[in-house]
């Protein structure tokens with residue numbers, strides 16, 4: 001008996017966005033700390049103090065994000081026996097979100113999830129980046145080559161099924177994951 005939880009790029013983008021919220025929330029604090037630092041004489045006692053305050057704030061954001069990721073991983077591992085992930089095209093994500101954020105938030109989450117899955121003897125399956133998951137119809141396998149990024153909903157020309165882009169991709173990832 002195996003229930004699957006599925007992730008595709010869109011859901012991961014949501015994940016990164018959500019973890020960005022922690023950064024945004026304290027952005028004003030970070031900005032004022034940065035400003036304070038720039039007003040100090042480099043190397044002075046006040047300068048070092050401002051440096052430490054800024055580093056402290058950055059650590060706080062990182063910890064909030066990690067804490068949230070642990071909670072999410074725990075939830076997923078409790079609810080599902082098999083977790084299927086699509087290996088992401090990180091290049092395009094870096095382009096969208098900037099290197100640090102995408103690397104940090106996503107790799108960190110996968111690591112946490114790996115640990116959690118190992119601890120609770122759950123399965124974590126990764127689908128290769130080159131496996132088509134978005135364009136094939138999850139009902140009949142018809143390859144919808146005309147599907148573009150802006151199409152959130154589409155109807156299969158072959159079997160007439162109505163698809164939500166994310167749900168269709170998720171079903172394809174699940175099928176590929178269970179076949180692996």
Ligand SMILES: [Zn+2]
Pocket residue numbers: 137138139140141142156157158159160161
């Ligand atoms: Zn179809």
